[in-house]
Amino acid sequence: MDLDALAKELDQCEQCPLRKDAIAPVGWYGNPHSPIVFVGEGPGGVEDDFGCPLIGPSGQLLDKALWSVQMTRDRVLTTNVIKCRPKNNRTPDIAEASFCAKLWLERELEIIQPKVIVALGGVALHYLGNPDMRITRDRGQWFRTEQGFDCIATYHPAYLLRLYGKQQVAAKWDVFHDLQAAKARAEMLAPGYQFASEEKVDLFKLFHRRIQG
Template identity: 80%
Template sequence: MELQDLEQELARCSACPLRKDAIGPVGWYGNPQSPIVFVGEGPGGVEDDYGCPLIGPSGQLLDKALWATKMTRDRVLTTNIIKCRPKNNRTPDAAEASFCGKLWLSMELAIIKPKVVVALGSVALHYLGNNDMRITRDRGMWFKTEQGIDCIATYHPAYLLRLYGREQVAAKWDVFHDLEAARERAALLAPDYVFMSEEKPDLFKLFKKRVHDYL
């Protein structure tokens, strides 16, 4: 199966209750040839509106972090564990993450075959690692996913937006070093790949607002 075929199947998904409160599933964005994939927890309101992962305030902060570590969103690939926005933007629970992740993310990764996965935040860390792992303790540490992919976890950009002052500065540096480590390992495993375009893509020009189809 090709990624575009999986995308068509995802658009028709109504396998869990989260679908009824969302405009529609939100897939992935980026280059399917990328040796590195960034996995967040799930779409928020802006992501649901535009059908693009990490396009809202969190995504804009991620774009800055990627640029600082010589990557751009069009040259890597970003996706989420959960494909439909939970009502009121709540955090997905472990059962929802497991159900949706096994249904879609596992297939994405099997098609893309990345060399490195970056888990953004606790939900992604728990799914890609295990429920005993803690983002505050285990971020920056390498482990293998169930599929045998090298994975490193770091703070979700939404977490950084909730911090301020020295705490925020320290956490941003942690993310910088984690992303830098991820890029270096991916570059080692895919030495000819170009991780950065000359300009950051404007996702709001590439994606248009969607209309709720009221399933």
């Protein structure tokens, strides 16, 4: 199975209660041949509206962070642990994350076979690592996922948006260094791959608002 076939299957998914509160599942975006995959938590309202992962304010901040280390969204791949927006944008629990990820994320990763995964935030870290890991303690540290992929965690951009002043500046620098480390390992494992286009991608030109129901 390739990603296109998996995407068609995902569109029809109604296997958990989260689906009834979302417009539709939100899949992935980017280059399926990318050696690096960014895994976030799940879609928010803007992502559910447009059907693209990390397209809202968090995604716009991620785009800036990627640009700072010479990566663009069309040359990497972004996805989420959870494919349907939880009601009121609440944080999905461990059972919901595990159920959805075993259906979809693990199959995505099996197809893509990334050299490096970046876990964005605690939900992704708990699933790809283990529930005892903490983003504030374990970010920037390499570990192997159950599927055997090299993974490093960093703060989710939504977390950065909630910070202010010196705390926000320090956290942004942490993310910058984590992204540098992730890219360096991916470059070593996939020499010659081009991680950036000449310009940042405007996702709102590629995706259009979906109609509820």
